[in-house]
Amino acid sequence: xxxxxxxxxxxxxxxxxxxxxxxxxxxxxxxxxxxxxxxxxxxxxxxxxxxxxxxxxxxxxxxxxxxx
Amino acid sequence: xxxxxxxxxxxxxxxxxxxxxxxxxxxxxxxxxxxxxxxxxxxxxxxxxxxxxxxxxxxxxxxxxxxxxxxxxxxxxxxxxxxxxxxxxxxxxxxxxxxxxxxxxxxxxxxxxxxxxxxxxxxxxxxxxxxxxxxxxxxxxxxxxxxxxxxxxxxxxxxxxxxxxxxxxxxxxxxxxxxxxxxxxxxxxxxxxxxxxxxxxxxxxxxxxxxxxxxxxxxxxxxxxxxxxxxxxxxxxxxxxxxxxxxxxxxxxxxxxxxxxxxxxxxxxxxxxxxxxxxxxxxxxxxxxxxxxxxxxxxxxxxxxxxxxxxxxxxxxxxxxxxxxxxxxxxxxxxxxxxxxxxxxxx
Numbered sequence: 001x002x003x004x005x006x007x008x009x010x011x012x013x014x015x016x017x018x019x020x021x022x023x024x025x026x027x028x029x030x031x032x033x034x035x036x037x038x039x040x041x042x043x044x045x046x047x048x049x050x051x052x053x054x055x056x057x058x059x060x061x062x063x064x065x066x067x068x
Numbered sequence: 069x070x071x072x073x074x075x076x077x078x079x080x081x082x083x084x085x086x087x088x089x090x091x092x093x094x095x096x097x098x099x100x101x102x103x104x105x106x107x108x109x110x111x112x113x114x115x116x117x118x119x120x121x122x123x124x125x126x127x128x129x130x131x132x133x134x135x136x137x138x139x140x141x142x143x144x145x146x147x148x149x150x151x152x153x154x155x156x157x158x159x160x161x162x163x164x165x166x167x168x169x170x171x172x173x174x175x176x177x178x179x180x181x182x183x184x185x186x187x188x189x190x191x192x193x194x195x196x197x198x199x200x201x202x203x204x205x206x207x208x209x210x211x212x213x214x215x216x217x218x219x220x221x222x223x224x225x226x227x228x229x230x231x232x233x234x235x236x237x238x239x240x241x242x243x244x245x246x247x248x249x250x251x252x253x254x255x256x257x258x259x260x261x262x263x264x265x266x267x268x269x270x271x272x273x274x275x276x277x278x279x280x281x282x283x284x285x286x287x288x289x290x291x292x293x294x295x296x297x298x299x300x301x302x303x304x305x306x307x308x309x310x311x312x313x314x315x316x317x318x319x320x321x322x323x324x325x326x327x328x329x330x331x332x333x334x335x336x337x338x339x340x341x342x343x344x345x346x347x348x349x350x351x352x353x354x355x356x357x358x359x360x361x362x363x364x365x366x367x368x369x370x371x372x373x374x375x376x377x378x379x380x381x382x383x384x385x386x387x388x389x390x391x392x393x394x395x396x397x398x399x400x401x402x403x404x405x406x407x408x409x410x411x412x413x414x415x
Contacts, residue, residue, distance in 0.1 A: 027348035
């Protein structure tokens with residue numbers, strides 16, 4: 001399982017093993033202040049990171065890097 | 069007169085609820101909201117109140133901490149008190165975050181109070197005194213009193229007691245004490261052993277905290293053949309909320325068929341989560357439950373199959389016990405349907 005969330009310290013403390021950061025609490029994957037295409041790009045990218053993370057062989061709790 | 073500075077969130081300052089949780093940090097002279105209660109039981113004066121929106125602290129932590137430490141630079145204070153935060157998760161984490169930073173920079177005692185279900189307890193109990201608080205603001209006066217009693221001892225330079233005696237969460241610090249009277253350690257140890265052998269109850273003097281860790285799952289070998297499911301604690305449900313999932317302290321979950329949807333439509337799905345401003349999620353539920361992005365990757369063949377249902381519940385005020393039960397129930401269903409991996413989004 002991969003968790004996508006904004007409060008990374010909470011996720012690490014409760015013991016999630018694969019973590020992908022999101023951008024906020026009310027809109028984790030798309031800031032409504034930005035154009036739809038920008039939101040889509042961000043969401044598409046981060047969900048892709050989460051999918052790749054599922055296939056990643058990790059040895060310890062990992063917060064995956066996002067580029068957008 | 070000793071001086072204290074108090075940290076509270078935008079809600080308790082009377083500024084507003086979730087829609088104003090992005091409120092930037094500010095400092096006010098004197099008392100605001102819960103500071104009145106604190107000031108009335110403290111052997112000292114609460115000179116300033118710092119107010120910050122929970123989401124601002126959560127999402128812009130570095131900036132929030134920097135601003136607040138800046139406010140404090142020219143202030144004189146003997147103690148820093150945050151909360152109480154009850155069962156409010158983001159507020160608890162905010163109290164812990166700022167109190168820890170203040171302690172590191174100004175080397176003054178810092179105190180806060182939270183309910184045991186607050187994730188802030190686990191995160192910060194080793195860093196500071198966190199007093200065991202109630203579930204909701206109904207306990208405000210009681211929780212403030214417990215903190216103030218301890219603060220008064222610190223301010224007066226009096227001796228303080230153990231975690232149990234004072235009412236804070238054990239910090240993992242072992243203190244050696246001389247018992248005024250009572251049996252010596254060897255006698256107490258043998259007494260305990262005898263009780264243990266007789267299956268009687270005894271209280272250890274060296275409790276070992278339990279760690280709840282989940283083993284790392286083995287990776288998915290071939291993503292292009294994998295069956296992936298989506299789960300959220302963000303409360304995304306069909307607009308009529310057919311499973312009547314509660315908006316807070318949820319005990320129910322639901323699953324909804326997305327096999328024929330390219331994305332979650334606004335007006336068909338919405339969030340019922342009471343812990344954040346729903347405007348963005350209602351306008352486009354995909355910002356919480358990214359069905360659209362998953363469908364795009366599915367079409368590209370990045371993974372094999374998107375499980376026909378997404379699962380949803382609400383993660384605010386939800387107890388760990390209920391969360392664990394719901395998690396187990398959902399995992400059972402996912403196993404029945406041969407799901408290989410899960411992406412869970414949280415708000």
